Each structure stands twice: as C-alpha cells, then as structure tokens.
Amino acid sequence: MQYVAIFAKVHDPRCQKVASELIAWLEQKGCTPLVDPHLTASLGYPRELSEEEIRDQAEMVVVLGGDGTLISVARLFSGRDVPILGVNLGSLGFLTEITLEELYPRLERCLKGDPRVSDRMMLEVTVYRDGKQIEKNNVLNDMVINKGALARIVDLETKINRHILTTYKADGLIISTPTGSTGYSLSAGGPIIHPQMNCIAITPICPHTLTNRPIVVPDESIISVTVTSSHDEKVYLTLDGQVGFKLQQGDSIEVRRALKTTALIMSRSRDYFEVLRTKLKWGER
Incomplete structure (x- = not known):
C-alpha cells in the first residue's frame, strides 16, 4: 500500500503527537501519508489535501481517536472498499479496538498485504x-x-x-x-x-x-x-x-x-467477545 490516510481527533493532544510520529514512520517506509485537512492545520504539515482528494487516493485509512471519529470517517469513505484501522488511545472501543501498542506491528502486516478485515454491513x-x-x-x-x-x-x-x-x-x-x-x-x-x-x-x-x-x-x-x-x-x-x-x-x-460495506481492520490479539467483556465489564463485581 502506497497511500495511507490519517484522520484523528484533532482536539486531543495525544492524537496529534501519535499522528506526527505515524507520519514520520510511514514516510520512512516509503509510503505517502494523506493527512486529514483539520489535522494538517494543527500539525503544520506541508502537504494539504481536501477530504475528497484523500477519499479518492487512499488505499488504507488510520483513525486515531474513539468510535465517534471512526464513524465519521466510515461515512466519508462509504462507497469505497478501503480498509480502516481504528486506534483508540483511551479505553478500548467497540470499533477502535486497536491499542497504541498494537499500532505499528499491525501496520507492518497491513502494508505487507496481510490485514485481518471485518466487513460491516x-x-x-x-x-x-x-x-x-x-x-x-x-x-x-x-x-x-x-x-x-x-x-x-x-x-x-x-x-x-x-x-x-x-x-x-x-x-x-x-x-x-x-x-x-x-x-x-x-x-x-x-x-x-x-x-x-x-x-x-x-x-x-x-x-x-x-x-x-x-x-x-x-x-x-x-x-x-x-x-x-x-x-x-x-x-x-x-x-x-x-x-x-x-x-x-x-x-x-x-x-x-x-x-456497500465498511471494512474494519481488526486486532489479532483479541476477539469480539473479549471486547464485549472489557467494555461492558462483564464478570466484574
């Protein structure tokens, strides 16, 4: 994959920091980051593209933030079969189930053409x-x-x-x-x-x-x-x-x-039932 879009919860300083590191990592891998215009303004990133240009060029999307951020990105990419990797920097999300620790190992596999994708209606x-x-x-x-x-x-x-x-x-x-x-x-x-x-x-x-x-x-x-x-x-x-x-x-x-469906890249270290148990605190007193 050459063109990787990055969207983030721009008002969260943690997301901005991770986005900066992610841009540098992708460039080192020979990829072209396509940065959300709102994030571009926050980071001072020189290559500015519209959301429409990003939607048309992206081969994969990384979303930094919560489920709400991912849902808005999924609506933007509705109609395109582009896998979306949701990274939650806080508590585990139902949709953004990838943790920061999993981000780069997961990206490595995705760039090699080995994503684990869940197609959502x-x-x-x-x-x-x-x-x-x-x-x-x-x-x-x-x-x-x-x-x-x-x-x-x-x-x-x-x-x-x-x-x-x-x-x-x-x-x-x-x-x-x-x-x-x-x-x-x-x-x-x-x-x-x-x-x-x-x-x-x-x-x-x-x-x-x-x-x-x-x-x-x-x-x-x-x-x-x-x-x-x-x-x-x-x-x-x-x-x-x-x-x-x-x-x-x-x-x-x-x-x-x-x-059309939305393709979500899933974690390889947990399943849906673990997400349910964690989010809904099943089994806890």
Whole structure:
C-alpha cells in the first residue's frame, strides 16, 4: 500500500503527537501519508489535501481517536472498499479496538498485504417528503427518530416490506446494524448482535405500550417509518449521531441494507467477545 490516510481527533493532544510520529514512520517506509485537512492545520504539515482528494487516493485509512471519529470517517469513505484501522488511545472501543501498542506491528502486516478485515454491513436511509426524495445517506451504526425536548410521545407508523408492523407511540425509534447494536440501541434495551450477522434491529425508545419490544429482521427487509404525529410536534432524524434534521408530519423514512460495506481492520490479539467483556465489564463485581 502506497497511500495511507490519517484522520484523528484533532482536539486531543495525544492524537496529534501519535499522528506526527505515524507520519514520520510511514514516510520512512516509503509510503505517502494523506493527512486529514483539520489535522494538517494543527500539525503544520506541508502537504494539504481536501477530504475528497484523500477519499479518492487512499488505499488504507488510520483513525486515531474513539468510535465517534471512526464513524465519521466510515461515512466519508462509504462507497469505497478501503480498509480502516481504528486506534483508540483511551479505553478500548467497540470499533477502535486497536491499542497504541498494537499500532505499528499491525501496520507492518497491513502494508505487507496481510490485514485481518471485518466487513460491516451499512444501512441506506432515504427520506421522502410529499412523495419526493429529500435526503439519502449510508450509516454504519444507526438512524434514530426522536422527539424534541418538550414534545409529547411521537407516532411512527412502521412497515416491513409494505406489511404493517405497528404504529409506535414512543419517545422515538432506533434502526441499527449489528455493528450499531452496541450503541444507542443497547442503551434503549436492544439486543447485542454479533457484527458478522446479516440482520437489522428495530428498537423503540421508551414505548408507551410496554409490549412493544425490540425486533430483529432479515437484512433483505425494507423498513418504512412514517411520522403520523401532528404538525406541532418536534421530531428529528439523526444519522450515526452526527447528521440530523427536523422531520414533518407525513415524512417517510425508508431503510434498507446498503450495497456497500465498511471494512474494519481488526486486532489479532483479541476477539469480539473479549471486547464485549472489557467494555461492558462483564464478570466484574
């Protein structure tokens, strides 16, 4: 691999220090670092590229920071089959599971063409208003419909493959990938799903009817959610916790499996169940 992109949590001094060392290491290996423009400004790195130029040229991506930073990078590279190496400089992440101690040995193997990659399914989220498409995005984790701070519960008519599931009366609704099952969905009582499963989880947020439980459907399902609450209710759509906008009564959100996946480079020293035990502190008193 010749072109390696570097993205980092730029406001974290630790990330800036590691990024500087990583740039020098890659150059010594004969690679060309493609540095995130925000990081370029912080480090004073001379070779400045736009995010679009980096996306088009990169053969591999290194992300320094937490899961949120990696998710934003995954959205940028959606549509390109580029492996992403997530390095967490703090506590272990569900997505950024590579530690700083593992970084350079892992990079050595990747540059030799021996990455251990986990292909993660994504969701394609399309928003329709008055029968017209107004928004379309891919997400790695989840899409969330929720009410405003002072709003009453919202009504969300939900169909699967055009068959009515129910009209949720709740604070909101989460539709997540297996990767996103350990995010907001888990906090709302949703199931933990192994990231290699092919399915979609639907989790209501504080449903008015207590028998409305999370449900897992096949990944070929097409899920449609229509906002049926009155005009004076404030309802919002959030994608991967980073992109969002206000919905109106009658807006319809269609969710299906995206054609593209996100390739995450995994640790060779731990498995998914060790990550679960560590992050969720299972077995600790």
